[in-house]
Amino acid sequence: MDKTAERQVRLEGVERMLQMSMERIKIAMIIPKLLENPEELKRVLKGTRYEEVLEPIDDMIQYLGKQTGRSKLPHDHTTMRIVDFFLVNHRIHRFFPHLMRSLEDRDRQLLAAFHFLLESAHMHLHRSSRSEITKERKLHAIYHQNVDIQKKIKELKASLAFQKVIGKWKTAAKGIYLMKVEEDLANKKWQNNVAIQNEIEKCNRTMRIYHKGSLDRQKELEEELIAAREAYEKMTLKHLREEMELRKTSYSCNFKVFSKNTMSVWAKKCVKILTRRISTWRPRSYWTSS
Template identity: 90%
Template sequence: MDTTAERQVRLEGVERVLKMSQERIKIAMIIPKLLENPEKLKSVLKDTCYEEVLEPIDDMIRHLGKQSGRSKLPHDHTTMRIVDFFLVNHSIHRFFPHLKKNLNERDRQLLAAFHFLLESAHVHLHRSSRSEITKERKLHAIFHQNVDIKKKIKELKASLAFQKVIGKWKTAAKGIYLMKVEEDLANKKWQNNVAIQNEIEKCHRTMRSYHKSSMDRQKELEEELQNARESYEKMTKKHLAEEHELRSEKNKLLLQLQSMLKKYDTSLGEKMRENLVAEDQYLAAKKVLDDFMVQYRQEERIYKNIVVKREEEERRVQQEKLVIFMMNRAAGKIQKYWRKWKKDQRKRKRQGKGKGKKGK
């Protein structure tokens, strides 16, 4: 347990030294740029925990002021003191991030290499035997997988070569089949061309026959057209003569119609005058009738009142007679029924007396 703790302390010390070295390399890379502008350096470090370096910087500035014409830093105790202070207090580089960003390519590569060295050291220092055994097992498994993969690749290559051979044979067979198909196609093309030529000749013969029949038919139609024109001219002349006759007849009829219209107008005027006279007579008679109807309606109302009263009186008298008749009839029926009942009663009494005598 003590050995493990001691080993852990040593490992942490190694890592700490490496990290410190990395930080010192960073500050060492920007020290020349910091000392090129000491005034800015003083303004940044003022009022910080690093103020003790300001006095040596002032000495350096005064020394540079005395040596006019020289821009290089002197290699004296003051400069070394400033450099040692920066190397000891390497965290000062955090105040100047822009200087780290403006490093040249070589310095950046150096920092990247040192960072990789630090990470590699961390990995190698902290690895254990168990992790190494696990890695070895994984590598062994990967090796076997690689062997299997190589074997499969070899088999696939052999299969691919076999497939290529088969493909070549298939291509050759397809080529032969294609040649045969092309020959058949050429033969069919020749046959089709022959058939097309025969059809063309047949069509030409048919067209010639159609043309001949068409020309014959055209001649017949021209003759028919000529005959139709002649008949049309004859019919036109005939129709013109008939039209002339019909026009003359139409004129005669129009004259007759005009005379009839004049006669109708004359008779219509007389009838209208007669109608007006009759209408005046009708209006006068209608006025007389209206006066008569007024008087007639008055007398009719009086007559209806008298007739209604008389009918009501007659109806009342008849109703009274009917009531008296019904009462008399009912009284007769009652009397008849009463007499019959009395007779039945007397008869029953006599029968009752006769039965009593027989019993004695």
């Protein structure tokens, strides 16, 4: 037998021993529950190759029945024989799956730990140099892939940071442009308001000048009219006095004709003077501007 076959046989023996240990742990966990219910144990094992253990169990039950006030199993040859039988025939636990499902959490954790130990031993015992080299190659390839992925992640992070900076600059530029546009619009609006206000003030000033000139000219005309009226009244009174004096004379008829003609002449002269002044009137701004 070469060394490879010998090593394989040894590995299989180690695995069988570990597997058997796990099976014995399972049966050891449910032995107390099996002995607590011997009737069910008899019913399940009767007619199988494991029914030879039923006779020692009956002897133990009879012994416990004779020992009044004692419920614990005795540490004698019969008890050890029963326990050894279950440990040797550890496959009996497969007849009681409900007991395996009702194990306590602590027992479940122990079985899980032993199962993990069994798988780890199987993996380490069956590894070869070729498989190890293959694993090393895979790990090396995964390492290089990881390095490449990390480089790509760094590049993506740098690109994202650059894009964020560009986005911030674009946002700032847009904000500055909008502020400038708003400032230009506000400036133009202010200039338009100033121009409109200046035009309004200019129009108001011109209207005030024309209105003042019109009022002044109207006042002058009123004064001239009053003066002409006073002159006319004075002249009329004078003529009336002359007419009254002439009536006293004997030539009253001739005097009336003369007085009437004289008054008509004076009235025509006053109207002619007023007409000439009105036709030659100009606003005061006209004379000042010229």
